[in-house]
Amino acid sequence: MALIPATILTGFLGSGKTTLLKRVLTEAHGQKIAVVENEFGDESIDNEILVRDDQEQIIQLNNGCVCCTIREDLRTTLAELAEKKRKGTLAFDRVVIETTGLADPGPVAQTFFMDDEIAETYLLDSILTLVDAKHGDQQLDARQEARRQVGFADQIFVSKADLVDGATVEALIHRVKHMNPRAPVRTANFGDVPLADVFDLRGFNLNAKLDIDPDFLNDDGHGHHGHDHHDHDHAHGEHCDHPHHHAHDDDVKSFVFRSDKAFHPAKLEDFLGAIVQVYGPKMLRYKGVLNMKGSDRKVIFQGVHQLMGSDLGPKWAPGEKKGSKLVFIGIDLPKDVLLQGLEQCLA
Numbered sequence: 001m002a003l004i005p006a007t008i009l010t011g012f013l014g015s016g017k018t019t020l021l022k023r024v025l026t027e028a029h030g031q032k033i034a035v036v037e038n039e040f041g042d043e044s045i046d047n048e049i050l051v052r053d054d055q056e057q058i059i060q061l062n063n064g065c066v067c068c069t070i071r072e073d074l075r076t077t078l079a080e081l082a083e084k085k086r087k088g089t090l091a092f093d094r095v096v097i098e099t100t101g102l103a104d105p106g107p108v109a110q111t112f113f114m115d116d117e118i119a120e121t122y123l124l125d126s127i128l129t130l131v132d133a134k135h136g137d138q139q140l141d142a143r144q145e146a147r148r149q150v151g152f153a154d155q156i157f158v159s160k161a162d163l164v165d166g167a168t169v170e171a172l173i174h175r176v177k178h179m180n181p182r183a184p185v186r187t188a189n190f191g192d193v194p195l196a197d198v199f200d201l202r203g204f205n206l207n208a209k210l211d212i213d214p215d216f217l218n219d220d221g222h223g224h225h226g227h228d229h230h231d232h233d234h235a236h237g238e239h240c241d242h243p244h245h246h247a248h249d250d251d252v253k254s255f256v257f258r259s260d261k262a263f264h265p266a267k268l269e270d271f272l273g274a275i276v277q278v279y280g281p282k283m284l285r286y287k288g289v290l291n292m293k294g295s296d297r298k299v300i301f302q303g304v305h306q307l308m309g310s311d312l313g314p315k316w317a318p319g320e321k322k323g324s325k326l327v328f329i330g331i332d333l334p335k336d337v338l339l340q341g342l343e344q345c346l347a
């Protein structure tokens with residue numbers, strides 16, 4: 001049986017997840033979508049909003065706040081759903097998991113990798129994150145869950161752009177792009193987004209093309225130099241004429257490692273193994289294309305927290321400049337330790 005694609009929908013409280021999902025369910029004609037709702041408490045308001053007919057299967061998970069490494073309730077639900085599909089008692093093409101606005105998407109994502117049964121049945125297609133244009137800045141300032149949701153995303157939607165002016169939207173987009181330069185960002189007016197930006201993104205697929213734009217971080221000298229001084233870095237309270245260049249000291253940051261030299265495979269493995277032991281909980285996403293000594297093929301590498309994996313990609317094309325680039329997105333990651341350590345792993 002083909003793997004069942006799964007999408008995780010995150011975003012802080014009230015950011016418009018249900019609105020977007022409802023819209024998607026209406027538009028995704030011809031596809032049967034099983035929705036797993038992860039709510040706090042017993043209130044299942046969203047179910048009433050979402051169920052239009054019996055086209056969708058809505059499953060409610062009630063214990064929202066779980067801080068362990070995988071979501072046991074989610075694991076069980078996914079296993080049961082797959083079993084019903086196998087037996088033919090329930091037909092569906094894909095699963096969408098709407099997380100509570102207070103959830104850290106990490107354990108939800110890890111459920112797809114850490115449990116063999118789930119990993120063999122499902123394909124985690126992508127994590128979609130909504131950011132509220134009106135309240136997003138404040139939520140990102142105050143709540144680490146909100147920052148993690150941005151860090152994990154494969155695609156970011158800014159909702160409620162209609163409630164603020166263009167400069168505010170632009171500033172917010174700029175901010176989230178610095179936190180996560182890997183994910184495309186677009187606005188979503190009441191969940192109105194193209195289905196192509198929602199399904200089959202294959203953000204977690206090791207073979208997927210890597211849509212990292214590492215140059216973004218270098219374009220204007222912001223973002224990853226939290227403690228350096230730049231023309232546009234401002235002390236708190238200082239007036240800023242350029243709202244879109246205001247430097248936020250977000251703890252979710254990203255940086256890129258690049259080298260033309262090949263990696264020494266054993267050294268790299270040892271180093272990354274050691275690094276994730278220490279910093280794994282802070283490493284939200286990391287992903288890259290590596291040039292490995294002794295291999296004529298690209299190595300596609302990615303990880304979530306302590307879990308990492310690599311896959312052989314296509315051959316380096318004749319005349320193509322071999323090189324490695326890796327992007328790290330995490331919370332207060334020791335950039336220098338990582339960059340210097342990686343440098344030591346080069347052959």
Ligand SMILES: Nc1nc2c(ncn2[C@@H]2O[C@H](COP(=O)(O)OP(=O)(O)OP(=O)(O)O)[C@@H](O)[C@H]2O)c(=O)[nH]1
Nearest residue numbers: 012013014015016017018019101159160188189190
């Ligand atoms: N003005 C405006 N309002 C929006 C937009 N998207 C959603 N809303 C409204 O924002 C409110 C919250 O939207 P929901 O879709 O319930 O948000 P949610 O993320 O599912 O909320 P929780 O499940 O409580 O975390 C609703 O009143 C929506 O109608 C938008 O693009 N513009």
